[in-house]
Amino acid sequence: MLLLAFDTATPAVTAAVHDGTAVLAETFQVDARRHGELLLPAVEEVLRTAGVDKHRLTAIAVGVGPGPYTGLRVGLVTAAALGDALGVPVHGVCTLDAIAHQARAEGLTGPFTVATDARRKEVYWASYDDSGIRVQGPAVDRPAELAPEARSVGAGALLYPDTFPHAQGPEHVSAGALADFAATELAAGRELLPNVPLYLRRPDAQVPAGYKAVLPA
Amino acid sequence: MADEPLVLGIETSCDETGVGIVRGTTLLADAVASSVNDHARFGGVVPEIASRAHLEAMVPTIRRALDTAGIKASDLDGIAVTAGPGLAGALLVGVSAAKAYAWALDKPLYGVNHLASHICVDQLEHGRLPQPTMALLVSGGHSSLLLSADITTDVRPLGATIDDAAGEAFDKVARVLGLGFPGGPVVDRKAREGDPRAIAFPRGLSGPKDPEYDFSFSGLKTAVARWVEARRRAGESVPIADVAASFQEAVTDVLTRKAVKACKANGVDHLMIGGGVAANSRLREMAQQRCDKAGIVLRVPRPGLCTDNGAMVAALGAEMVWRDRAPSAFDLSADSSLPVTEVSVPHTDLHSAAHRALQS
Ligand SMILES: [Zn+2]
Numbered sequence: 374m375l376l377l378a379f380d381t382a383t384p385a386v387t388a389a390v391h392d393g394t395a396v397l398a399e400t401f402q403v404d405a406r407r408h409g410e411l412l413l414p415a416v417e418e419v420l421r422t423a424g425v426d427k428h429r430l431t432a433i434a435v436g437v438g439p440g441p442y443t444g445l446r447v448g449l450v451t452a453a454a455l456g457d458a459l460g461v462p463v464h465g466v467c468t469l470d471a472i473a474h475q476a477r478a479e480g481l482t483g484p485f486t487v488a489t490d491a492r493r494k495e496v497y498w499a500s501y502d503d504s505g506i507r508v509q510g511p512a513v514d515r516p517a518e519l520a521p522e523a524r525s526v527g528a529g530a531l532l533y534p535d536t537f538p539h540a541q542g543p544e545h546v547s548a549g550a551l552a553d554f555a556a557t558e559l560a561a562g563r564e565l566l567p568n569v570p571l572y573l574r575r576p577d578a579q580v581p582a583g584y585k586a587v588l589p590a
Numbered sequence: 591m592a593d594e595p596l597v598l599g600i601e602t603s604c605d606e607t608g609v610g611i612v613r614g615t616t617l618l619a620d621a622v623a624s625s626v627n628d629h630a631r632f633g634g635v636v637p638e639i640a641s642r643a644h645l646e647a648m649v650p651t652i653r654r655a656l657d658t659a660g661i662k663a664s665d666l667d668g669i670a671v672t673a674g675p676g677l678a679g680a681l682l683v684g685v686s687a688a689k690a691y692a693w694a695l696d697k698p699l700y701g702v703n704h705l706a707s708h709i710c711v712d713q714l715e716h717g718r719l720p721q722p723t724m725a726l727l728v729s730g731g732h733s734s735l736l737l738s739a740d741i742t743t744d745v746r747p748l749g750a751t752i753d754d755a756a757g758e759a760f761d762k763v764a765r766v767l768g769l770g771f772p773g774g775p776v777v778d779r780k781a782r783e784g785d786p787r788a789i790a791f792p793r794g795l796s797g798p799k800d801p802e803y804d805f806s807f808s809g810l811k812t813a814v815a816r817w818v819e820a821r822r823r824a825g826e827s828v829p830i831a832d833v834a835a836s837f838q839e840a841v842t843d844v845l846t847r848k849a850v851k852a853c854k855a856n857g858v859d860h861l862m863i864g865g866g867v868a869a870n871s872r873l874r875e876m877a878q879q880r881c882d883k884a885g886i887v888l889r890v891p892r893p894g895l896c897t898d899n900g901a902m903v904a905a906l907g908a909e910m911v912w913r914d915r916a917p918s919a920f921d922l923s924a925d926s927s928l929p930v931t932e933v934s935v936p937h938t939d940l941h942s943a944a945h946r947a948l949q950s
Contacts (some may be wrong), residue, residue, distance in 0.1 A: 409682045413689045413920040427694065442638065443679045446645050447686045453649045454690035458663060570645065576638035588819045 374559075375431050377455070378552035379416060381448035382440025382468040383489050383528065385545035386411040390423040391552035393560070398423035399549040408444040412451055419548075430461055434555035436546055437465035438571040439497040439511050440489065449570055456568070465566030466555050468546050469499040469511050469527075474557075475543050475550030476526045477505050484508075486521035488529030488537060489545075496529035497573065513573040595667040595911035598655065598691075599904025600648075602684030603676025603704045604731060605629060605640045607647040609655040610901030611666075612908050615713040619658035620894070620901040623647035630771050634761065635730075637677045644683040652691070655900065666697050668917070670907025673701030673935045674928030676731070681924035689920055698917035700907045701935040703745070703928055704898075705732060708864040710741045710909055711902035715891045723889075724858045726849040728873070729865030729897075730757030730772070733845075735803045735852050736930060741906065742913050747930050748852055749803025752795070756841055756867045759807035763837050766815045767830050777834045778870050784831030786839035786872075789817060793844050803852055810840055842873040850880050862889040864902075869893035910934060 374393035379386075384405035390397045400415045400422075420427055435452035438445045456463035469487045476485065488498040491513050499510030500522055516529075516536035523539065530540035543550075558565055594614025601608035605626055611619040625643035629635045656663060671688030674681055685701065692699035709725040725736045733751035738744060754762070757774055764773025769780065791813050794806035814837050821828050853861050861881055867873060868890055881888040895901060910917075916936040925935070 409686055410921045410923050412686070413693055417693065417920065442641065443682060446641060446679070446683055450645050450648055450683050450686045451690045453645075454652075454687045455694050457649050457652070458691050458694035570642075572642070576636060576642060578632050578636040578639060588816055588823070 374556065375425055375429050376434055376552050376556055377416065377420070377430050378434040378548045378555060379412065379448055379451070380436030380468055380471065380546045380548055380551050381408040381412060381444045382436045382438040383545040385547070386415055387546065387548035388412070388415040388419040389548035389552045390419055390425050391556050393556050396549040396552060397425065399547065401547055403545065405444065408447040412447055427459060430459060432462050432464060434464045434466055434552055434565070435568060436468040436471060436551055437566055437569060438468055439491070439513060439573045440468055441492055442570070442572060445570055449568055452568055463568045464555055464559070465568045466551050467499070467511055467566060467571065469497065470507060471546045471551035471554050472527055472543060473499070473501045473505060473507070474554040475547055478550065478553070479543070481524065481526065483524060484522045485524040485526060486530065486537070488521070488525060488527045490529045490532055496533065498529065511571055511573065595908045596661065596665055597668045597670055597904045597907040597911060598652070598666050599670040599900045599902070599907050600684045600688050601672045601704070601707070601898055601900045601903045602644045602680050603672045603674070604680060604898055605635045605643070606898045607644050607651050608898060608900030608903070609651045610899060610904040611655050611659040611661065612714060612901060612904040614908055614912065615717055615905070617714040617901055618661070619655040620899055621651045621655040621658060622899055623651050626772065633765060633771050637679055640677060641679040641683060644680055648683060648687045663691065663695055666695065668698045668700055668907055668911045670700040670702050670903045670910065672704045672707065672903050673922060674704065674925035676704055676926060678924060678926040681926060685922060685924045689922065693920060699920065699922065700910050701918040701922045702903060702906045702910070703930060703933050705734065705736065705930045706741060706745050706933045707902040707906045709736065709738060709745070709862060710906040711864065711895045712862045712889050712891045713909065714901060714905050715895060716889050719862070720860045722858050724849065724853045724856065724861045726845060726861065726863045727865045728756040728845060728863070728867035730761065731755055732865060733805050733807070734930065735849060737856060737858065741933070742910050742915050743933055745930055745933055749801065749805065749848065751805040751807060753806050753808035754811060756805070756807055756845065757865070759811045759841060760867065762811045763814050766818050767828070767833060774866060774870060777838060778872065780831050781835035781838045781872060784829070784833070784835030786835040788829065788832035789836040791836050791840040793840055796844060803848055805844060805848070807841065810837065838870070838872050842870065842876045845873065846877045846880050849877070850884050850886065853886050854884060859885065860887045860889060864891065864896055866897045868896040
């Protein structure tokens with residue numbers, strides 16, 4: 374297996390190559406406003422570093438969010454287009470699952486909550502049991518309305534210490550962890566998600582309130 | 591001709607996901623997925639709804655275009671994409687897709703200007719553009735008079751709207767008249783049954799001291815609303831066809847008068863009209879009459895090529911390849927306010943390398 378993975382659902386633009394056993398190369402840049410500019414060069418770089426020709430790739434894994442939409446879509450449309458052009462399948466991974474996978478790999482045990490910044494004073498979150506299975510979420514809520522696990526990770530948790538008193542890293546998702554999560558799930562014969570965004574919110578749009586007169590009343 | 595460049599173009603600047611394929615100046619495929627119906631109840635394009643629709647439609651629309659053209663993606667000589675101007679989030683979907691295809695297929699990438707593409711699309715209908723060409727671009731997003739000496743490098747703005755775009759005025763007047771969204775086609779239809787001289791609506795920026803080639807449609811739109819409201823208030827019925835025809839006459843009168851004047855003043859004997867409003871039947875008719883009288887050759891693409899589409903982007907991309915213009919880099923940005931003078935976004939590394947060479 375040669376898996377290309379990337380994620381644009383958090384402020385990080387991150388890409389990795391995984392051979393089914395280990396991460397061969399990984400890039401990680403934090404710049405919430407430049408996902409569009411950074412992603413393709415990052416993909417190019419990670420393949421070069423790994424010494425893998427793109428035509429040898431066997432699958433793509435992409436973080437499908439939740440995450441701020443404009444950046445999120447960069448990853449999803451890139452994955453869809455690469456999958457089509459290279460003729461390989463595209464697997465979706467919930468970005469919060471990848472962060473949870475990384476937190477466990479870094480030694481976090483027991484149940485915990487992952488939260489990322491959803492802007493507008495809200496967080497995207499999900500909770501995991503002590504075996505790493507997602508038991509709640511993904512969802513988007515105001516921190517004050519949540520009752521998270523005692524332990525929490527992610528930039529959204531670090532941002533709201535009142536709700537998440539013992540928050541820790543990783544702040545953002547890394548494509549290496551995402552790739553490893555995807556490789557593990559596929560090896561276990563489990564299905565990943567379709568390449569469809571987890572928006573969790575309806576688009577902001579208001580139906581105009583009738584016609585406004587221009588003549589004074 | 592078989593040796594002309596085969597280019598795929600992607601357009602996502604507003605609510606149409608457009609993918610076109612051309613060989614030189616020959617149109618092979620023009621696939622469009624529109625989210626216009628999703629916006630209708632909001633009375634205008636909702637950016638987030640448009641972006642979501644682009645993401646869903648992107649790859650299927652590309653597949654459809656390739657199937658229609660009967661080619662394989664690997665046959666292409668280049669991939670072109672609208673880099674701007676337009677809705678930022680919408681542009682980003684197309685730009686990201688174009689990069690991925692170009693990189694995966696080892697093809698050059700061309701980030702091009704939406705407005706220049708609107709001009710270049712006419713090559714698919716009437717052959718290569720004469721140099722120079724005067725262009726009147728009118729749509730829901732833009733109203734500009736542009737002079738182009740070379741469609742791949744040199745587009746100069748002579749004038750533009752200072753407030754609403756022409757298409758926007760159609761939408762707003764349609765709303766005043768209760769005709770729904772989008773306003774262009776329905777106002778055109780109603781106007782055919784009305785008298786264009788029934789009401790004397792104002793011609794914006796047409797005084798002797800006004801800027802010669804700029805437009806203004808905001809005052810006209812308000813004048814129409816006032817006239818209609820006064821009627822309603824007096825308990826009288828509103829002659830919808832006459833209002834539509836008189837409004838449309840005011841818009842097309844100003845547009846064509848200024849366009850012909852710009853041609854004469856600049857010694858240009860070709861005028862092209864593009865953008866969604868170019869589909870308006872009265873605008874086409876009046877432009878033809880006035881151009882005939884002034885000895886100007888009028889070029890207007892068929893309505894399907896006037897509205898936003900991928901074929902126009904492919905047309906400009908093919909011209910870029912044909913003229914051996916520099917491609918874009920993979921860090922190409924979507925630029926919602928890309929100036930019309932920037933016909934394409936060339937490779938920044940080459941740019942800075944050339945710069946350094948000059949300085950050393
Ligand atoms: Zn347009």
